[in-house]
Amino acid sequence: NAGVTQTPKFRILKIGQSMTLQCAQDMNHNYMYWYRQDPGMGLKLIYYSVGAGITDKGEVPNGYNVSRSTTEDFPLRLELAAPSQTSVYFCASSRGGTGELFFGEGSRLTVL
């Protein structure tokens, strides 16, 4: 069972570059989330989606964009990367808004 799959696992970007973090889940969950984890800071919500075609901002959305064209996929786009976006990014999904989140393995992004 794949669960939640994130790619890539590691990436180094130069300031000003753009990239997309991919996230796919095979559990038919309607809720999906993107969090970032900075050292000692816990997880901060970037964007979330309650179903295909519906997305909304979280606590720290600036510098990011998302789309949800299918139930399975929830890509996170970074435009004009900045050093402040150096972090570990986690995608998660849940059935409804139960809060029992299933997480991907994370994507470690470094912006130099």
Add this chain to the structure above:
Amino acid sequence: AQKVTQAQTEISVVEKEDVTLDCVYETRDTTYYLFWYKQPPSGELVFLIRRNSFDEQNEISGRYSWNFQKSTSSFNFTITASQVVDSAVYFCALRLDTGRRALTFGSGTRLQVQP
């Protein structure tokens, strides 16, 4: 706005000791849910427990137990007879029943269990 505080940044114990991880939350809502997640060294977060605001019964699952007290806005997590495999970062989280329905996480407590 809701908030979760885990004041203990890092705890180190010796195997077989009991350890309690503290979690204090803030919300004005009457309906909410509290969670604990474990993040082992591999990095992936794993769900441990969910508790709703109307159920203050303590819960025990093997060596794990949780103490929910609305009077002090706390949801503490105790590991009995700790083992090296319990070494991880543990996060407490809060979800309201309105609005985003997304989790607000505490900053985490790193537990190191020494053999």
